[in-house]
Amino acid sequence: MIICVVCDVLGEENNGTTIAAMNLIRSLRAKGHTVRVVCPDDDKMGKQDYYIVKTLSVGPFNGYVKKNGVVIAKPDLDVINAALDGVDHVHLMIPFMLSMKALRVAKEKGISTTAGFHCQAENITSHLFLKNSHSVNKKVYRFFYNKFYRYVDGVHYPSEFIRVLFELYGGKTNAFVISNGVGSRFRPMEVERPEEFKGKQVIAFTGRYSKEKSHSVLIDAVRLSRHSDEIQLVFAGEGPLKEKLKKQSKGLVNPPMFRFFPREEMATMLNTADLYVHPAEIEIEAISCLEAISCGIVPVIANSVRSATRYFALDEKNLFKCNDSRSLAEKIDYWLDHPDEKAARSKEYIGYTKQFDFETCMDKMEQMIIQVHEERCNNG
Numbered sequence: 001m002i003i004c005v006v007c008d009v010l011g012e013e014n015n016g017t018t019i020a021a022m023n024l025i026r027s028l029r030a031k032g033h034t035v036r037v038v039c040p041d042d043d044k045m046g047k048q049d050y051y052i053v054k055t056l057s058v059g060p061f062n063g064y065v066k067k068n069g070v071v072i073a074k075p076d077l078d079v080i081n082a083a084l085d086g087v088d089h090v091h092l093m094i095p096f097m098l099s100m101k102a103l104r105v106a107k108e109k110g111i112s113t114t115a116g117f118h119c120q121a122e123n124i125t126s127h128l129f130l131k132n133s134h135s136v137n138k139k140v141y142r143f144f145y146n147k148f149y150r151y152v153d154g155v156h157y158p159s160e161f162i163r164v165l166f167e168l169y170g171g172k173t174n175a176f177v178i179s180n181g182v183g184s185r186f187r188p189m190e191v192e193r194p195e196e197f198k199g200k201q202v203i204a205f206t207g208r209y210s211k212e213k214s215h216s217v218l219i220d221a222v223r224l225s226r227h228s229d230e231i232q233l234v235f236a237g238e239g240p241l242k243e244k245l246k247k248q249s250k251g252l253v254n255p256p257m258f259r260f261f262p263r264e265e266m267a268t269m270l271n272t273a274d275l276y277v278h279p280a281e282i283e284i285e286a287i288s289c290l291e292a293i294s295c296g297i298v299p300v301i302a303n304s305v306r307s308a309t310r311y312f313a314l315d316e317k318n319l320f321k322c323n324d325s326r327s328l329a330e331k332i333d334y335w336l337d338h339p340d341e342k343a344a345r346s347k348e349y350i351g352y353t354k355q356f357d358f359e360t361c362m363d364k365m366e367q368m369i370i371q372v373h374e375e376r377c378n379n380g
Contacts, residue, residue, distance in 0.1 A: 001035045001088040003369065008096035010039040010074045014238055014260060016287060017118040017209055020180045021093050027362035038102065040073035051083040075101035087111060088371045094119050095148035099179055103151060112376035114154040114369060117162055122282040122306065126212050131282070138169045145170030154372040156365065158285035161308035176368045181289050181361030182353060188296040191271045200232040200254060200287040201336055204273040204297070206288035207280055210240030214279040214302065219256070220248045220325035227336050229253045236261045236269060269311060270295045271378045275335055283307040290356050298342050300331045314348055
């Protein structure tokens, strides 16, 4: 098949949506499909099967968008028409302006379409200081549905949690719940700890430095921990709150490591950790947490009603009260005080994560595209 993947935001693989997009693109190409990509990335100009659009100017907010490490695509009808010429299927990553325009063109041409659901309402409203406004978040979901998802032939949800939430506030869709998958490199392995980690209890968290990821809750929990003097925090990621988090963590005995790890280095880093903490309040799936527990790292996860990650906890000992640093400190201390139980739980998690095997998930994504395309062809 000739498949076009439309990405309003792409860039470096430093966020879940971009990683999901690039994994899908690479997998479909490996399976023999021709994959065209529409995106706003100038560095991909001239590369085969990439169709580049300009970036959208948001006036006085350009600096803020840049600070968040992204560029947003500006729809270009000529580029979209060229990219969709002769394609069999279009997959749209997020419901922004480029994908909305590409969806309209695809419908006019009679091309089958699927769309991913990778953007919670709070990912938008948190930037407007309205993430806790239930009514505003509902309106965002309703807008997504009315302007976009109601018109696509199939919707990919990375978790059942986000499918239920969106269909409650948006509307019914032709749903396919498929994990974004965990790559085979994420497995238990013997690695030599860096010198600066030796003799310490390493606690890792992978996530963008943004408000909804709640890094500050973990920093405060370490201050409250009985093991505070031993703990070395590793914040794998990047984002606009980096300097603010550095300031907040001043006074910790061991200054946290703030670093972006390339994908090929992430598994090695995780295998140096004694514990993985996922304090994020808002999360569609959190592949980063699955990657950690696939390496056998026992997690402590925020029990947030707005996060799918809580469903990865095997029991209450792996959960803490959302946004409660004292509750998190108690769970951290429990696991660091019970190494034998932690070792046993590690083995349980390794078995649990087999259901998220990357190749199996990518096979399901291909099957979704083929099924939707065939249904569209059969129904005219």
